[in-house]
Amino acid sequence: xxxxxxxxxxxxxxxxxxxxxxxxxxxxxxxxxxxxxxxxxxxxxxxxxxxxxxxxxxxxxxxxxxxxxxxxxxxxxxxxxxxxxxxxxxxxxxxxxxxxxxxxxxxxxxxxxxxxxxxxxxxxxxxxxxxxxxxxxxxxxxxxxxxxxxxxxxxxxxxxxxxxxxxxxxxxxxxxxxxxxxxxxxxxxxxxxxxxxxxxxxxxxxxxxxxxxxxxxxxxxxxxxxx
Amino acid sequence: xxxxxxxxxxxxxxxxxxxxxxxxxxxxxxxxxxxxxxxxxxxxxxxxxxxxxxxxxxxxxxxxxxxxxxxxxxxxxxxxxxxxxxxxxxxxxxxxxxxxxxxxxxxxxxxxxxxxxxxxxxxxxxxxxxxxxxxxxxxxxxxxxxxxxxxxxxxxxxxxxxxxxxxxxxxxxxxxxxxxxxxxxxxxxxxxxxxxxxxxxxxxxxxxxxxxxxxxxxxxxxxxxxxxxxxxxxxxxxxxxxxxxxxxxxxxxxxxxxxxxxxxxxxxxxxxxxxxxxxxxxxxxxxxxxxxxxxxxxxxxxx
Numbered sequence: 001x002x003x004x005x006x007x008x009x010x011x012x013x014x015x016x017x018x019x020x021x022x023x024x025x026x027x028x029x030x031x032x033x034x035x036x037x038x039x040x041x042x043x044x045x046x047x048x049x050x051x052x053x054x055x056x057x058x059x060x061x062x063x064x065x066x067x068x069x070x071x072x073x074x075x076x077x078x079x080x081x082x083x084x085x086x087x088x089x090x091x092x093x094x095x096x097x098x099x100x101x102x103x104x105x106x107x108x109x110x111x112x113x114x115x116x117x118x119x120x121x122x123x124x125x126x127x128x129x130x131x132x133x134x135x136x137x138x139x140x141x142x143x144x145x146x147x148x149x150x151x152x153x154x155x156x157x158x159x160x161x162x163x164x165x166x167x168x169x170x171x172x173x174x175x176x177x178x179x180x181x182x183x184x185x186x187x188x189x190x191x192x193x194x195x196x197x198x199x200x201x202x203x204x205x206x207x208x209x210x211x212x213x214x215x216x217x218x219x220x221x222x223x224x225x226x227x
Numbered sequence: 228x229x230x231x232x233x234x235x236x237x238x239x240x241x242x243x244x245x246x247x248x249x250x251x252x253x254x255x256x257x258x259x260x261x262x263x264x265x266x267x268x269x270x271x272x273x274x275x276x277x278x279x280x281x282x283x284x285x286x287x288x289x290x291x292x293x294x295x296x297x298x299x300x301x302x303x304x305x306x307x308x309x310x311x312x313x314x315x316x317x318x319x320x321x322x323x324x325x326x327x328x329x330x331x332x333x334x335x336x337x338x339x340x341x342x343x344x345x346x347x348x349x350x351x352x353x354x355x356x357x358x359x360x361x362x363x364x365x366x367x368x369x370x371x372x373x374x375x376x377x378x379x380x381x382x383x384x385x386x387x388x389x390x391x392x393x394x395x396x397x398x399x400x401x402x403x404x405x406x407x408x409x410x411x412x413x414x415x416x417x418x419x420x421x422x423x424x425x426x427x428x429x430x431x432x433x434x435x436x437x438x439x440x441x442x443x444x445x446x447x448x449x450x451x452x453x454x455x456x457x458x459x460x461x462x463x464x465x466x467x468x469x470x471x472x473x474x475x476x477x478x479x480x481x482x483x484x485x486x487x488x489x490x491x492x493x494x495x496x497x498x499x500x501x502x503x504x505x506x507x508x509x510x511x512x513x514x515x516x517x518x519x520x521x522x523x524x525x526x527x528x529x530x
Contacts, residue, residue, distance in 0.1 A: 163340065166402075
């Protein structure tokens with residue numbers, strides 16, 4: 001899932017300065033799962049904003065709402081009130097949701113309450129870690145199911161650098177060396193030969209090298225246009 | 228066998244025990260001190276001199292111009308290249324540029340992460356890695372580059388470079404097998420010589436050398452001069468794959484201040500003489516103490 005963390009309260013207050021009526025909009029997708037941008041967090045943030053503005057004599061009116069996903073057209077009809085009733089919407093969705101919603105409501109400013117950080121998984125209670133870069137050219141079949149693109153700080157594809165340090169990365173002793181994990185896993189599985197093969201220079205077009213990426217399911221597109 | 232392309236390659240072919248030194252370009256335009264170090268102390272004692280490339284991810288003058296300045300002074304450079312700061316277009320451009328200056332020896336390195344250096348906000352590149360950078364060199368030597376023309380054919384070069392291609396390995400890493408596998412890939416990709424990370428444990432190095440013997444490329448043991456006990460302890464704490472035994476630290480801390488340099492030189496000499504029979508040379512990293520290089524070589528008892 002997409003992991004996002006909330007911007008600091010001060011940064012949010014600064015963003016909201018020009019506005020009076022604000023809708024704080026939670027998202028029921030990934031950011032609900034990582035407990036940062038769901039309904040509960042939207043409600044809390046709206047009440048914090050009201051309190052803080054009262055304290056400063058600014059009288060910000062902050063309501064909250066939430067929809068199942070902000071990256072999908074079909075859920076906007078569940079909004080209690082149209083976004084155009086507000087001066088701005090403070091979205092707790094990831095960067096996708098913020099942009100998609102502002103495309104649907106071009107007359108209302110949608111502001112990001114979150115910093116969208118990575119594709120990850122919950123590894124322990126309260127901890128989420130990065131597992132995937134969305135590089136567009138998955139190598140997991142060759143690397144024992146551990147991604148060197150996302151989990152090696154240099155995205156190396158041919159093995160560890162000299163900074164591998166007792167199973168940890170040179171950047172931080174809290175960070176595993178992905179190639180140490182890959183080596184251990186391939187050894188256990190008797191598949192070290194996968195590591196021995198030279199991986200050619202990567203084609204970064206599949207990641208960011210060739211601009212904006214899109215997925216087109218031809219059959220669906222054709223069905224839609226026939227209907 | 229083809230003619231050697233550099234003095235360094237020739238030295239390995241002659242079978243002699245080869246010494247190389249190292250200088251680090253400065254932060255700023257004042258290159259005099261490092262050029263003086265190379266001309267005065269390294270020129271007549273080592274076969275070639277490494278020029279570091281933004282070592283520890285600290286922004287400095289580049290390796291290429293300083294390598295060129297060494298050539299002008301009759302000193303053979305080893306141009307270090309990391310994959311941290313340039314994509315494959317810039318790396319290949321710099322390889323051709325270096326060749327046009329007469330640089331032959333190139334050392335392919337991954338490079339320390341930008342997070343380790345003095346510009347941690349910078350975007351790390353790592354388009355190629357130390358293996359695919361060697362493949363890029365081989366391609367250029369064969370007269371093409373990594374790209375394709377409009378029809379999809381390899382681009383042909385007008386003028387073809389020749390390199391003597393090197394790489395690095397950490398022989399005393401806690402987990403040495405992944406290091407060895409990656410070294411095998413570097414040799415398969417085209418590496419012709421190896422300079423190792425610092426070694427202070429001759430038995431571990433000998434064990435490593437037995438495991439890579441079949442690779443048939445000359446390996447130079449890396450010797451980083453320990454200037455004092457504090458530096459040795461720092462290396463144990465902070466440099467991955469390097470372990471300075473307590474005995475050496477004690478010798479440095481027991482030495483009177485005025486004898487410390489002498490002890491540092493003795494330690495380097497002893498390490499080399501213990502490991503000389505299992506490798507083909509020593510790469511001396513003296514960290515600004517180039518003036519010690521002639522004495523280290525003498526202490527190693529090879530001359």
